[in-house]
Amino acid sequence: MPSHLFADRSAQPHEPGSVDALISQTRRLRGDVDAVRRDTVVDDGDTQGRWQRALCDLAVHHLDDLGRHLGQLKEGMPPAPEPVAPPQATPSGAVPEPGSGPGERRTRVGTAEWNLLTDEVSWSDELFQIFGRSPGAGALPLDELGSTLFSEDQPLLTAWVTACLVDGRPIDGEFRVVRADGRVRTLHMRGEPVLDPDGCTASMWAVFRDLSELRRSQRAVRDSHDSLRLRREIAQTEHRLAVELQEAVLPPWRGSPRSPHGTAPTLDVAAHYLPSATRNLIGGDWYDSLELPGGRAMLTVGNLTGHGVTATSGMAMMLGALRGMAMAGIEPGPLMGWLNQLLETSAQPALGSAVCCAYDPARRVLSWAQAGHPAPLLFRAGAGRALRPPEGALLGATSGAAYGQAEEPVEPGDVLVLHTEGLTARGFDPGRADGTERLLALAPRFSAARSAQDCVRLVTGEFGEAEREDDACLLVARVGG
Structure with a gap:
């Protein structure tokens, strides 16, 4: 002791x-x-x-x-290993080798020699461990070695051994063996014949190296690369579909210096979609301008939560419903209530915010409603202010929510600015002025602008595209005489 x-x-x-x-x-x-x-x-x-x-x-x-x-x-004591799930069987019924079993010393290299003259076989202790064979059972003769291999690998080993013994060619290759306990190991074999003084093959020696862990790691890396490539392809496809859907739904005149065809002649309208800084987050933002029966005009912007095809398809549904109800003569307040109910019953649950305005050129009155959305900004004579919003909860947030409707008189030369939240989001810079304040500070320049498109250029020049974490929509309407 x-x-x-x-x-x-x-x-x-x-x-x-x-x-x-x-x-x-x-x-x-x-x-x-x-x-x-x-x-x-x-x-x-x-x-x-x-x-x-x-x-x-x-x-x-x-x-x-x-x-x-x-x-x-x-490095010291390693952390306690995590529980390992039971191994799964391969198609051939063999169990993949996850490493050394309990109490089994990990070994990677073993040697063997087969004497062709005396039929004597010599295996190292490490090789017995690699093959999972008890030393008491004895080493395998050369003609029985192939019985431990996968069936599809057996002809390969036979060809190698034949070429080595008959033609004197060295063996240098890999094959898979199935141990007695059902575990599978991938081995690399390197061997050569040993010649007697007469030049005849007297014996063959070989070095076996266990490459199971290396090959499993390589397969894991390859599978990870394949998975990442597949995910990347899926993401690229979804992004392309989202962009195509957005372009198909939003008015084709976005960014055009001219007013859209069919817009009421008393309004000069321009709009613009501003992508996020990453440009791959296509959200559910929308804008629209539509001439209504009786000479009125509808103006709207809004957005749904989320990104990708789900958000853009939801946006397309909402914008289509909004257009249909506006053409049917439904006022902005009740229209928001119907949109809320539509979003509640949608197969894809989401939240949304929106503002909808109906302009009556005969009365020069803007009737509008909002659902958890920034209020329109009204610019007049070099000054700007946000309109006082009526009651309105987020779309899809409250069942049976009531939406109020407000009216605002407008004058020739007034400029209305509607935008989604992504335009004025301040992000994580508390020292920077609020986005609404920055918009209102553009009032003198709006007064000097000759068209709604000039106003859009002023806004995009102020806010740019690099500072936003989310995409945004902007719509500017200039009241004519």
Whole structure:
């Protein structure tokens, strides 16, 4: 029994310097062995040289493992492993090898030699572990080695062994074996024939290296790359569909210097869609201007939560319903109530905000309603203000919500600015002026503008596209004489 002093010293943590010294010695020894391997010149008839080269390869592999283990010792105790799910069977019924089993020392390299004259077979202890074979059962003869392989790999090994023994060709390839416990391992075999003085094949030696973990890692990386590529392709397809749907639904005159065809002649209207800084987040923002029966005109902007095809398809549904109800003569307040009910019954739950205005040129009155949306801004004689909003909750937030309607008299030369929240969002810069304040500060320049399109250019020049985290819509209407 060891003494108490020995036990106490064993319990002490290792000295970092001593482990570093062992790592340095291992590296130097590995370099020396590698130098011997490189300097070994192997001729066709040099059996001793080939054997020396193989032993050097084996020593390098063991030194690499030793260096890795010393590195783990230097890093300290690893964290407790996470529970591992039971292995799944392969199509052939074999169980993939997840690593060494409980209590089994991990091994990667083993050697074997088959004597063709005496039928003697010699396996290293490591090779028995790799094959999962008990040393008491004995090493496998060369003609039985193929029985452990996958059926599709057996002809390959047979061809290699035949070429090695008959033609003297070296073996250098991979195959898969199924151990007695059903686990699968991928092995790399490197072997050569050993010739007797008469030039006949007397034996064959081989070095086996277990590449199971390496190949599993490579498959995992390849599967991850394939998954990422598939996700990227899906994202690109969805983005393209969202853009095409948005372009098909929103009026084609966005950004045009001319008024849209059919707009009431007493209004000069221009609009613009501003993408987010990343340009790949296509949301559910909309804008629209529509001539109504009786000479009136509808102006609207709004947005739905979310991005991508779901948001743009929802936007298309909402905008289509809004256009239909406006053409049927439904006033902005009741119209918002119907939109709220539509969003509640939609198969894709979402929240939305919107503002809808109906302009009557005969009375020069703007009737409008809103649903949790920024109020329109009215600019007149070099000054601007936000209209006082009537009652209105977010669309889809409250069942049976009531929406009020307000009226605002307008005059020739007035400028109305409608926008979605993404335009004026301040983000994370508390020192920057509020977006609404920045819009109102453009009032003198709006008065000097000659058209609604000039006003749109002023706004886009002020807010740009690089500072926004979300996309936005802007609509400007200039009241004519």
